[in-house]
Amino acid sequence: MIILTLADRVPVFAGDYIGADRGALVLARSGVRMKLALGDFDSVTEEEFALIEQWSDEVIRLHPIKDDSDSEAAVNEAMRRGYRQIVLWNPFGGRADHAVVNLRLAEKNPGTVILRDEQNEVQALGPGVYEFAPEYAYFSLFALAESEISLAGMKYPLEHRKITPADLYGLSNEISGAKGTLTIHSGCMLVIRSEDKKKIS
Numbered sequence: 596m597i598i599l600t601l602a603d604r605v606p607v608f609a610g611d612y613i614g615a616d617r618g619a620l621v622l623a624r625s626g627v628r629m630k631l632a633l634g635d636f637d638s639v640t641e642e643e644f645a646l647i648e649q650w651s652d653e654v655i656r657l658h659p660i661k662d663d664s665d666s667e668a669a670v671n672e673a674m675r676r677g678y679r680q681i682v683l684w685n686p687f688g689g690r691a692d693h694a695v696v697n698l699r700l701a702e703k704n705p706g707t708v709i710l711r712d713e714q715n716e717v718q719a720l721g722p723g724v725y726e727f728a729p730e731y732a733y734f735s736l737f738a739l740a741e742s743e744i745s746l747a748g749m750k751y752p753l754e755h756r757k758i759t760p761a762d763l764y765g766l767s768n769e770i771s772g773a774k775g776t777l778t779i780h781s782g783c784m785l786v787i788r789s790e791d792k793k794k795i796s
Contacts, residue, residue, distance in 0.1 A: 608682065613673060614651065616665040618684075623650035633669045635659040664696045670708060679707055686710040686717075698785075702739055705783055715789045725777045729770040731788035736765035742782025748775040755780065 614622045616634030623629075623646045632651040636644055637659045648654055657668060666683060673681050686697035687710070698717070701708045705719040716731065719739060727734065734749065738758045746753040750769040758765065777786065 608684075610682070611678075613669050614647065615669040619647045619651065623647045626650070628652070631655065631669075631672065633657065633672060634665040635661070664693060666693070666697055667700060670700055670704070674704075674707070680709070681707055682709045682711055685712045687712055687715065702783075702785065714792070715787060717785065717787050719783055719785050720777070720779060721783050722779045722781055725779075725786075727770060727775045727777065727788070729773070729775070731790055732769065733787075733789045734768045734770055734775060735787040735789065736768070736777070737785045737787070738762060738765075739783040739785055742784055743780040744782075744784060745778040745780065746775070747778075748772045758782075758784075 611630045612622055612627055614620070614629045614632040614634075616636060617638050619629060619632035619634065619636075620639050620643050622632075623643075627650070629651040631653045632647050633655040635657045636647070639647070655672070657665070661668070663671070666686070670681055670683070681704075683697055683700070687694045697710055701710050701717055702719045705721045708718070710717040736744070736746075736758075738760050741757070741759050743755055743757050744753060745755055746768070748771060750771050777784070
């Protein structure tokens with residue numbers, strides 16, 4: 596697993612760290628060793644960039660005029676290096692346009708890119724059977740394509756329900772027992788597990 600830290604405070608995860616742009620500075624200031632720091636670094640001073648270099652095994656400095664965001668470039672680089680589980684930490688803080696890009700990264704990479712902050716975990720999933728522990732208060736589902744799903748162990752179960760991207764009723768379900776099961780018979784779903792209050796990790 597690799598953790599792409601985009602900004603904010605540093606989570607405690609077992610895995611390799613990549614600092615994306617200013618997220619690399621957060622890691623460096625926290626004394627967390629990075630496998631890679633990547634970004635255009637146009638929001639850091641030269642003194643701060645020197646600190647990033649000190650705490651990273653490798654630095655890739657991108658040209659500020661580019662077609663992809665720093666997080667997209669970091670995800671692509673992580674996948675190129677063989678990582679198959681990529682956690683983007685704090686993907687929703689700050690600018691709404693960057694939040695949309697990070698959601699699209701999850702959509703484009705089902706089962707690989709996971710978005711997390713202190714209140715949410717978001718991932719896209721394709722056909723299969725998935726079990727979830729009740730770690731979060733709410734369990735929400737949104738279709739990314741025409742899909743057919745079943746839900747068991749939930750407050751609002753479903754059985755072979757067809758669901759489209761226009762359907763919004765998948766909001767705020769809850770796991771009712773020791774585990775909840777999502778079966779995606781066809782299609783692709785965006786799974787959002789969330790809390791009203793920030794989780795302390």
